[in-house]
Amino acid sequence: MRIRQFAATLASCLWFSSSLSQAATTTTTTTTTTFEQQCSQLSSQLLGLENATVWFTEYVAGGTNLTFPQNNVTCARPSQVVDVDLCRVALYVATSNRSGISMEAWLPMNWTGRFLSTGNGGISGCIQYEDMAYTVGLGFATVGANNGHNGTGGHAFLDNPDVVTDFGWRSIHTNVVVGKQITNTFYNRTYTKSYYLGCSTGGRQGFKSAQAFPDDFDGVVAGSPAIRFNALTSWSGNFYPIIRDAGAQGFPANTTWEAIDAAILAQCDTAALGDAPDGFLEDPELCHFRPEALVCPTLSSNVTSCISGAQANAIRAIFSPLYGVNGSFVYPEMQIGPTILETVFAIYSPAQFAYTVDWFKYAVYNDPSYDTDNLTPEDWAYAISLNAGDTNTFDGDLSAFRGKGGKLLTYHGQADPIISSANSPTYYDHVSRTMNLPSASLDDFYRFFRISGMGHCGGGPGATFIGNLGAALASLDPDQNVLTAMVRWVEQGTAPDTILGTKFVNDTVSLGVDFRRAHCRYPFRNVYVGGNATDAWKDPANWECQ
Numbered sequence: 039m040r041i042r043q044f045a046a047t048l049a050s051c052l053w054f055s056s057s058l059s060q061a062a063t064t065t066t067t068t069t070t071t072t073f074e075q076q077c078s079q080l081s082s083q084l085l086g087l088e089n090a091t092v093w094f095t096e097y098v099a100g101g102t103n104l105t106f107p108q109n110n111v112t113c114a115r116p117s118q119v120v121d122v123d124l125c126r127v128a129l130y131v132a133t134s135n136r137s138g139i140s141m142e143a144w145l146p147m148n149w150t151g152r153f154l155s156t157g158n159g160g161i162s163g164c165i166q167y168e169d170m171a172y173t174v175g176l177g178f179a180t181v182g183a184n185n186g187h188n189g190t191g192g193h194a195f196l197d198n199p200d201v202v203t204d205f206g207w208r209s210i211h212t213n214v215v216v217g218k219q220i221t222n223t224f225y226n227r228t229y230t231k232s233y234y235l236g237c238s239t240g241g242r243q244g245f246k247s248a249q250a251f252p253d254d255f256d257g258v259v260a261g262s263p264a265i266r267f268n269a270l271t272s273w274s275g276n277f278y279p280i281i282r283d284a285g286a287q288g289f290p291a292n293t294t295w296e297a298i299d300a301a302i303l304a305q306c307d308t309a310a311l312g313d314a315p316d317g318f319l320e321d322p323e324l325c326h327f328r329p330e331a332l333v334c335p336t337l338s339s340n341v342t343s344c345i346s347g348a349q350a351n352a353i354r355a356i357f358s359p360l361y362g363v364n365g366s367f368v369y370p371e372m373q374i375g376p377t378i379l380e381t382v383f384a385i386y387s388p389a390q391f392a393y394t395v396d397w398f399k400y401a402v403y404n405d406p407s408y409d410t411d412n413l414t415p416e417d418w419a420y421a422i423s424l425n426a427g428d429t430n431t432f433d434g435d436l437s438a439f440r441g442k443g444g445k446l447l448t449y450h451g452q453a454d455p456i457i458s459s460a461n462s463p464t465y466y467d468h469v470s471r472t473m474n475l476p477s478a479s480l481d482d483f484y485r486f487f488r489i490s491g492m493g494h495c496g497g498g499p500g501a502t503f504i505g506n507l508g509a510a511l512a513s514l515d516p517d518q519n520v521l522t523a524m525v526r527w528v529e530q531g532t533a534p535d536t537i538l539g540t541k542f543v544n545d546t547v548s549l550g551v552d553f554r555r556a557h558c559r560y561p562f563r564n565v566y567v568g569g570n571a572t573d574a575w576k577d578p579a580n581w582e583c584q
Contacts (some may be wrong), residue, residue, distance in 0.1 A: 161190070274460070284351075
């Protein structure tokens with residue numbers, strides 16, 4: 039059995055490597071010299087692009103550290119190393135008479151024939167050059183755009199709903215339409231397959247594309263998606279007043295966090311719930327944590343192990359769903375887990391969450407003076423109803439995307455403090471009900487993987503190296519990489535049943551593998567079946583999807 043598994047894994051890895059090595063034969067140029075000449079001539083060939091102004095095209099040699107002196111400083115991306123020879127195109131595309139996008143296309147010399155669009159994060163207008171470098175290095179003709187504005191804030195939304203529309207959907211769609219035209223022109227032939235890779239807001243953009251523009255992509259990889267966006271920004275804005283109003287005596291002090299985390303693990307990281315003693319929760323949805331177990335009859339002087347009733351109440355508020363006007367459901371709970379409470383405190387306690395502030399002030403109310411420190415259920419309901427920029431992104435009918443043969447792969451970290459991991463199964467089940475399809479039928483085009491111990495789009499104590507980012511690359515084997523898994527699914531018809539994640543020692547590849555785990559597709563969950571032997575939980579063979 040193990041020999042057959044090894045042979046299958048080796049074949050998968052060789053298949054993708056082969057598709058890269060053969061890429062040079064699919065391009066219209068065969069030498070660096072002619073490729074560089076073709077790049078220099080591209081500007082004149084793009085004069086007919088509608089509503090577009092090409093700023094420049096330039097040949098970039100592999101190994102170059104590109105710098106971006108014009109990039110908004112808040113984007114925190116002053117430079118990016120590229121590993122392959124490519125033609126870089128930078129341009130502006132007007133989307134209305136008062137809005138437009140800045141975008142880039144990176145066209146590799148060793149092109150595989152595949153097209154790919156990257157996404158964005160938060161409410162930012164920042165091209166994610168690291169994602170472009172990762173995917174162009176794999177032979178994809180890659181595009182990225184600034185989401186219709188520059189920098190990480192939302193000030194550009196003020197008095198300009200067209201910019202909000204760019205953020206909501208038009209930037210990513212325009213970027214794809216124009217990017218495909220540039221790709222086809224440069225290589226003098228049509229791309230073969232079209233892909234998408236993004237996380238957070240990038241995840242929402244991927245879902246929006248599948249919902250509203252089913253022909254844009256053959257395969258969408260969308261992580262930790264910010265779908266139900268206006269409900270999400272309302273939920274994000276609810277933590278600051280909870281912590282603020284609890285006061286110094288009402289929110290658990292940092293001296294108690296270690297005891298709270300230990301209690302969470304004692305209650306939930308157990309064999310009774312199918313988990314192993316690995317220090318994080320495999321399935322937070324199974325954990326019904328009772329903070330009251332830590333309450334002392336009277337507040338003890340030992341503040342490292344006891345909490346008050348008020349503090350237990352604050353913990354329950356953090357880990358409860360958000361309900362609004364007349365008790366209506368707004369957004370699911372923050373998933374339970376060790377270190378989540380202290381992470382929530384670090385992110386949300388200093389001031390109102392920045393994305394909530396900018397979204398409500400500039401996109402929802404168009405009023406820079408609006409008091410976002412005290413948002414009410416009426417504010418949440420108004421934002422959801424207004425749906426500025428058509429950003430809610432919760433359409434459960436994916437029939438058109440399914441009908442054209444599209445594939446959707448999504449993943450969500452189970453320790454995500456920015457977007458509740460409970461929201462992704464909520465949407466999955468919404469699609470099931472809307473389309474009248476059981477999971478066995480959804481599997482044909484839509485697969486969702488819960489990544490235990492992963493934070494927001496990456497990091498955390500789990501086996502989180504799954505190839506969703508260049509910084510999280512353990513292998514190009516499609517069994518271990520969500521992007522190459524999508525390519526194999528689209529081009530060979532082999533859908534992933536699990537994604538094998540890797541945890542490196544101190545998250546450092548050079549220090550070697552700490553453990554691996556095969557993450558199951560929803561609604562399956564990972565159950566530990568390996569017994570009590572020391573470190574047996576580190577072997578993925580000791581886990582089973584049930």
